[in-house]
Amino acid sequence: MLNPDLDRLKAYPFEQLATLLSGVSPPSDLAAIPLSIGEPQHAPPPAVLDALHQHLGLIAKYPTTKGTLRLREAIADWANARFNLTHAPLDPDRQVIPVNGTREAIFALAQAACDRDSAKRLVVMPNPFYQIYEGAALMAGLDPHYLPIDASGQPDYRAVSDAIWQNTQLMFICTPGNPTGTPLDADTLAFLIEKANTHGFWLASDECYIDIYRDEPPQSILEAAQHLGLSDYDRVVAFHSLSKRSNLPGLRSGCITGDARLLKPFLTYRTYHGCSMSLAVQEASIVAWSDETHVEQNRVAYRHKFAEATRILEGVLPATDPGAGFYLWIQTPTACDQFARDLYAHTGVTVLPGQYLGRAVDGVNPGAGFVRLALVAEPATCTEAMHRIRDYMEQTQ
Numbered sequence: 001m002l003n004p005d006l007d008r009l010k011a012y013p014f015e016q017l018a019t020l021l022s023g024v025s026p027p028s029d030l031a032a033i034p035l036s037i038g039e040p041q042h043a044p045p046p047a048v049l050d051a052l053h054q055h056l057g058l059i060a061k062y063p064t065t066k067g068t069l070r071l072r073e074a075i076a077d078w079a080n081a082r083f084n085l086t087h088a089p090l091d092p093d094r095q096v097i098p099v100n101g102t103r104e105a106i107f108a109l110a111q112a113a114c115d116r117d118s119a120k121r122l123v124v125m126p127n128p129f130y131q132i133y134e135g136a137a138l139m140a141g142l143d144p145h146y147l148p149i150d151a152s153g154q155p156d157y158r159a160v161s162d163a164i165w166q167n168t169q170l171m172f173i174c175t176p177g178n179p180t181g182t183p184l185d186a187d188t189l190a191f192l193i194e195k196a197n198t199h200g201f202w203l204a205s206d207e208c209y210i211d212i213y214r215d216e217p218p219q220s221i222l223e224a225a226q227h228l229g230l231s232d233y234d235r236v237v238a239f240h241s242l243s244k245r246s247n248l249p250g251l252r253s254g255c256i257t258g259d260a261r262l263l264k265p266f267l268t269y270r271t272y273h274g275c276s277m278s279l280a281v282q283e284a285s286i287v288a289w290s291d292e293t294h295v296e297q298n299r300v301a302y303r304h305k306f307a308e309a310t311r312i313l314e315g316v317l318p319a320t321d322p323g324a325g326f327y328l329w330i331q332t333p334t335a336c337d338q339f340a341r342d343l344y345a346h347t348g349v350t351v352l353p354g355q356y357l358g359r360a361v362d363g364v365n366p367g368a369g370f371v372r373l374a375l376v377a378e379p380a381t382c383t384e385a386m387h388r389i390r391d392y393m394e395q396t397q
């Protein structure tokens with residue numbers, strides 16, 4: 001016997017991509033350039049690696065699920081400063097939990113937060129979306145409700161009916177978004193917090209790209225809650241990660257912060273789930289959360305790459321910088337899977353068809369007709385990829 005909910009999980013986008021590209025031979029004289037996966041290729045901060053080395057001996061000890069107070073303080077200090085949480089600074093004891101990368105925590109949160117026997121059936125999410133939201137909802141025994149993104153790069157949240165809000169237990173938002181990079185504005189965040197409190201659902205904001213921006217720092221749901229005077233962050237939690245901000249995707253280190261009414265039972269859930277963070281990783285994470293210099297250097301590199309990419313692709317593909325995150329979300333001249341396959345065959349550049357990140361609702365998949373390009377490689381490699389794409393587009397036009 002198996003958990004029948006397992007049958008509801010969909011093939012992961014990268015499995016679909018592997019199938020799409022199987023049997024395709026890219027040019028043998030060109031090195032492959034993968035822009036399909038959002039894995040930062042910039043160097044991790046040396047001070048973080050040093051801290052990891054220095055504290056390796058701590059793997060001889062069991063860590064607690066809650067993490068050390070020093071780590072929770074470092075996270076709270078970062079969030080309080082970054083999001084101007086001066087009226088209601090995060091309490092490291094009650095409102096911060098370290099997690100082993102936000103992926104596991106996003107999944108686990110739904111398991112802890114959702115009541116599978118409730119009359120309310122929905123976990124609401126954008127469409128296209130980070131795939132874990134859907135898997136988390138399905139394994140929690142609820143139904144995903146997909147909100148199509150529009151030309152803004154985010155769903156039109158004001159178009160959602162009260163009947164849907166009333167049937168919602170948990171909502172995932174993503175700001176800046178994956179795959180579009182578009183951040184949510186302060187009014188929309190406030191609107192969503194009010195809906196969560198009116199209709200009694202948990203609002204989980206996935207903000208793992210929030211420190212990657214060009215000019216304006218995107219606002220956090222925590223900041224918006226504080227502006228509304230919700231000093232307990234009522235019904236709101238946020239996920240932050242060191243993976244993108246600090247180029248540490250393999251460290252598996254992030255955090256969840258916000259409403260202690262959810263974090264307390266979530267901590268209990270996590271104790272049984274067994275996902276405490278190694279003390280050596282905690283020490284390295286303290287260094288990463290406490291330093292902004294490397295994050296600004298990272299932003300400088302992304303600014304440069306976005307400026308280059310949009311300049312090089314101008315006139316051949318509609319590539320615009322969304323202002324945050326590290327993805328370009330580009331409308332394709334042919335079906336997006338065909339485009340990705342042909343591009344790979346001719347250039348060795350891998351991009352992700354948007355339809356793999358979305359779901360068809362009433363026959364319409366809002367991810368179809370787009371590809372996602374992760375500008376994660378070093379600047380010279382990204383520039384090379386953009387030139388190859390430009391040359392290919394010029395040859396096919």
Ligand SMILES: Cc1ncc(COP(=O)(O)O)c(C=O)c1O
Pocket residue numbers: 038100101102103104130174177178206208240241242243249252253254
């Ligand atoms: C939108 C979004 N959320 C969460 C994650 C998970 O990041 P991590 O588990 O490395 O913190 C990713 C990773 O790509 C992502 O794109």
